[in-house]
Amino acid sequence: MKQKLFVYNTLSRKKEEFKALNAPHVGMYVCGPTVYSDVHLGNCRTYISFDLMFRYLNHLGxxxxxxxxxxxxxxxxxxAGDEGEDKISKKAKLAQxxxxxxxxxxxxxxxEVMQILNTLPPSIEPTATGHIIEQIEMVKVILEKGYAYxxxxxxYFDVEKYNKTKDYGVLSGRNLEDLLNNTRTLGGQQEKHGxxxxxxxxxxxxxxxxxWPSPWGVGxxxxxxxxxxxxxxxxxxxxDIHGxxxxxxxxxxTNEIAQHVACCGKNPANYWVHTNMLTVNGQKMSKSLGNSFLPHELFSGENSILNKGYSPMTVRFFMLQAHYRSTLDFGNDAMEASEKGFKRLMNAYALLDGLKASGSTEIEIEPLLERCYAAMNDDFNSPVLIAELFEASRIINSVHDGKMKINEVNLGLLKNLxxxxxxxxxxxxxxxADNDDLPKILNLIVELRNEAKANxxxxTSDxxxxxxxxxxxxxxxxxEGTLWSKN
Incomplete structure (x- = not known):
């Protein structure tokens, strides 16, 4: 496929053609969790979205x-993340x-949750405590360059001094005056210049x-x-990508860009990519509104929002049915529709290996394959891709039921797609069918049933x-014989 990949860049507020700095190598950094509590569904949505991008970029070579x-x-x-008590220390004190x-x-x-949701592990998963020396060295450079005191x-980083020659609000699109007017005074503010x-x-x-010890004292x-x-x-x-x-x-x-530019003289990433928030029945998901629930509560159904629990793959499918930049709304109707859609897709997928080609064909798969790539190349548009996969499922079911003919070449393309x-x-x-041996087991059962019928x-057959x-x-x-499929 010769199509170009376009990615929405928060920095420019538009879709841009993806051009790797050092192709075929791509560097992607995604802000991970603060591990003081169970991972919440908003985090899951973000990491599933970047897992999709990671997978697709790998697929493209x-x-x-x-x-x-x-x-x-x-x-x-x-x-701002630098006022009050350390979230992890606070939890440790409470739990003794x-x-x-x-x-x-x-x-x-x-x-465990990431594995259940079938996200691939990152290439590197560094920790803040494992990189104290690197952080101290970066502070030294920023101080030497005059952007901190x-x-x-x-x-502290001197935002107003930085903004005299650089644009502090380049990512958010807001100017410094607006930011200053809308910032409330916080505790410990007396130490800061601005x-x-x-x-x-x-x-x-x-x-x-x-x-830890540092040139400025223990901190x-x-x-x-x-x-x-x-x-x-x-x-x-x-x-290449920061997400x-x-x-x-x-x-x-915004602060990452400022301190990195102050240290290195350049924006760290070419493409800034961001996932949107979760809502529940149209309201923002939050503990204060009493409408938030954790992944395991979603899987088990032990929550006060949804009528029942949903499997991890149904949840992944549900999240991928919305574009990563759009709001994702949890609700009973939406989850039930996703469950039915996921089952329909996987039922068709399960029929693939049993499909047989006929001498002629009534369907060309190449245009469908091109549309699948076009969807993903348009800023990783998973909902449009899923719609195309439902069309592929319709073809699979028609071929399986004998309503449509397909030749060897197109059958191969369909399976590959x-x-x-x-x-x-x-x-x-x-x-x-997580067990790779399940198809073999079912084929054996079908064979035993055929023997019973023959006798x-x-x-026993019934x-x-x-x-x-x-x-x-x-x-x-x-x-052609007896075929099995999931209900």
């Missing part, structure tokens, strides 16, 4: 280095545990649990600094058919 950090220190409770016990518990939980063991200044290094109070790094230090270490001063949730644009990513886009790109799998043992039907599999007798 790029060699992607995907870096996704784990924030295990330095993320404070305030809006070491902070690293909290980190370990929720990092393991995060990985030290006050009593803490180091209201928008943010912490690069924070002096630790005696009771603070997570702290810990600011939340924004870790991503700049780690992306620079593993992807260089400039790389995260849309909520990170106003502060975290489904396996490429359903499994490799969308990362969907048949949850009832006129119709009671018992096998009815038993398979009860566990979700349908048998269909045809001239």
């Amino acid at each position: 790029y060699k992607v280095r995907y870096v996704r950090n784990v924030t295990d220190a330095g993320h404070l409770e305030g809006d 545990l070491e902070p690293m016990e909290i980190v370990q518990k929720y990092t393991v939980g995060f990985h 030290e006050v009593d063991g803490s180091v 209201k928008l200044d943010f912490a690069l290094w924070i002096k630790a109070k005696p009771e603070h649990l997570m702290k 810990f790094p600011g939340w924004h600094l870790e991503c700049s230090a780690m992306s620079q270490k593993y992807l260089g001063e400039q790389f 995260g949730g849309l909520d990170l644009v106003p502060t975290h990513h 489904m396996k490429t886009f359903v499994q490799e790109v969308l990362g969907l799998k048949d949850e009832q 006129k043992d119709y009671a 018992k096998i058919r009815e038993g398979l039907s009860k566990v979700g599999f349908q048998l269909k007798d045809s001239k």
